[in-house]
Amino acid sequence: MKIAVCVSHVPDTAAKINIASDGKSIDQNGVTYVVNPYDEIAIEEALKTKEAFEGETVAISVGPESNKDSIKKALAMGIDSGVLLKHEGFIDSLGVARALADEIKTLDAKLVFFGKQSVDYDNSIVGQLTSELIGYNCVSVVVDFKLDGEKIICEREIEGGREIVETTLPAVITAQKGLNEPRYASLKGIMAAKKKTIEEKDAAAGENVVEVIKMKKPPVKQPGRILGEDATVVPELVKLLKEEAKVI
């Protein structure tokens, strides 16, 4: 069975983000990119599935040449091969999903792992859109995954609890924290990755349906204030929470 894992290449969560001069993209200066953390969980699940049932794993990424770094990381973790669907400039979630759907069909991958969201735009939608475009079953925000022949049993996180869902292949699974503990790329893995291939083709993304008009920074957080250390300051605290912070 072919198992695909879709990886996005996102700014390091520790990076300080500034808005570029065009007002609608981020300033690339000094920003380092990493594999989307949720996608690392997806990679781990793809590897575990392969180790348990055999099969072939492929990592797919949509974006510019630099996305290859994230594909290489996936290869160093143990994924067998990579595909870069090349695209420059802004691409919306539907565009990414179209490009991925097209490639998943070509590869005939029956099981596809995503992270539950990318930590750059946080739309939490590409996995679901992709499944819809190719007519696969989809389970999102998965914290436990079991495959038994064609049958899949997942636990997914819902408000205040967990839901157990059963479905069948072909399927798209989006990974949530807790599903597994992603392995490190080992030094041997880095060397082994040198011998693996990354195929490059143009992304069949189509037209964007979403346009970014403007980016704004969140309001600057005010520094914290300590009112005192004992119960006498509680009335003052309540007053400030009501009038200043307006949270109660």
Place this chain on the structure above:
Amino acid sequence: MKFSEDQKMLRRTVKEFTDSEIRPLAKKIDEDEEIPKELIKKLGEMGILGTYFPEKYGGGGFGEVGYCIAQEEVTRACGSTAALIGAHQSIGANAIYLGGSEELKMKYLPALTTGEKIAAFALTEASAGSDSFNIKTEAAFDGTNWIMNGEKLWITNGAIADVFSVFARTEKGITGFVVEKDFPGVSIGPNEKKIGIRGSSTTAVYFENVPIPPENMIGVEGRGFLIAMKSLDAGRLGIGACCLGAAKEMLELSVEFANQRKQFNQSISKFQAIQFMISDMASQIYAMESMLYRAAEKYDDGGDITTDAAIVKLYCSEAVSEVADKALQLHGGMGFSREIPIERFYRDARILRIFEGTSEIQKLIISRKTIKNNGKWKV
């Protein structure tokens, strides 16, 4: 020097591992004077105990440049762990790699590169420190085995090593042997109490009528001293990498502190005295990084680096001591406190000027070659 994609990935990978697996333990490793077994196991699984060696022997195949990159990143968090890796890989296992027959390499290296077994390098004795040629440990052939008697001192990884590369006097000179911890007659002394790299085990090792099978001789009889010196050449580059990693970490901590600490109504980074400390640290790091990778690349290209390695070891270990002193001064009272890592880096840096040849011995090596060349610049 321009690093390749693989080398950059190696750095990122080791950094990621270090940040989540070593850094959180570094303070405890120093205080408990012990590196947890679990961490050593993880280092092995990651491949960090075999970075240098060819894949054929189970290593990472990253050569000296790669080994230095990894040592730099590990030392950014923990000098003790770096010392363990250095003694194991760069001198302990390396003596077998550089001097041993193919059979000997196949017998020991695969288990060493993966961390299944830990190595140590045993040259120093009571009468043979800087004067390492003056060793008294002896081995004599009894018709079946070599029988070893003697005492080694200051052996890094002494308490945890499974395999020792030991140098002893034989009829034809100094000869290297691989001695296993479990050979009869091997015993290990208690851990030394040290000022720095306290998590790294340093012990005496005793040999009392230890039988060593002939196939465990490293190379040929009488060539041991050369093998020991060649191993130390590589080891010294690794020490340069430790110096560089520690210095980079201290610079980062220092600038962060200088920006945030306010006195006289301004960040102390606004004072020229502080700025100049930072300039000195940055310039020394630049010099260290430049010379280290120049020499490491030359080594990977097959060049003779005896002088280069002595220069790297001398300069980098002296420089990191100065960086540590400035970093501590810049932090004021906080620098002296055990609450933040500066004091640990300060203590850990001190050994770098002593082991694998003191600074004075590096100067002997450098001047000997330079005078022999009539001062003509040749490296």
